[in-house]
Amino acid sequence: MEYLDFELPIKELEEQLQKCAIIGEESEVDVTNTCKEIEDKIINLKKNIYENLTPWQRVQLSRHPNRPYTLDYIKALAGDTFMELHGDRTVKDDKAIVGGLGKIGDQSFMFIGQQKGINTKMRQYRNFGMANPEGYRKALRLMRMAEKFGIPVVTFVDTPGAYPGLEAEERGQGEAIARNIFEMCVLKTPIITIIIGEGASGGALGIGVGDRVLMMENSWYSVISPENCSTILWRSWEFKEKAAAALKLTSKDMSTLKLVDGVIPEPLGGAHSDRETTFNTVRETIVKLLGELQAKDVDNMVNERIEKYANMGVYEEK
CATH class of the missing domain: 4.10.860 (DNA Excision Repair, Uvrb; Chain A)
Incomplete structure (x- = not known):
């Protein structure tokens, strides 16, 4: 431990x-x-x-090495029914994003999420959860497949950001993320998004649009990490705690600002302290939300999704 x-x-x-x-x-x-x-x-x-906990302490907890990652959630929820699907049919299979079909009970789901890796070798293999354009295009391919067969989509967000390398930009990193945001807004199947750890920048948004977006209690969601924010504003990482507080990135802050739809409570000590309880809570949440979404007409569901995002950031001056 x-x-x-x-x-x-x-x-x-x-x-x-x-x-x-x-x-x-x-x-x-x-x-x-x-x-x-x-x-x-x-x-x-x-x-x-x-x-x-302070905002910075929650950031630390979201990065705890024993914290469950995307594949941990998928295996706990779907078990042996999970079948991973690979490749974007254009460049290659990006190991930073995993996805495939699986069942919770009798209901099929398309599970998609960023995977960081549990040790140094696996983190390098998974590129530390930082996806290339082909990762987002693979995710979009799987979401379109889910739409075709009427299968709901569940995405797990856990990334320090999209891969910022030159080759990623050459292959259209910005376009791939923007395309996913657009397509997810109009996808005609229920989408449930859960931020399970880090939700940073466009890397998170690339699979982060949903009818219901929830955060684990000790996760964070922001346009930039506290360290990078500190570097830009104060030319040093030493002010990362101050940056974390200013960014309003905790689940409580994001829920208060109505940028996410809810918070999933974690066991005392964090998700890693009692994995079984964490997985059961997530399973119950997904099943409950899917029941609410399936009761809606598909066109109305899509219109509500679009309206939800269109209303973000709107305010009045008095």
């Missing part, structure tokens, strides 16, 4: 609890009450820490 800087007090108490349990096992001393007191302290400390 890895701990972030602000989680170190929890680590100390958990180590004390382990030592207490060992003493109880290796001696005849009754340490039940002592262990119970430490457990209560851990619970209270966790509540105090996780209920008062």
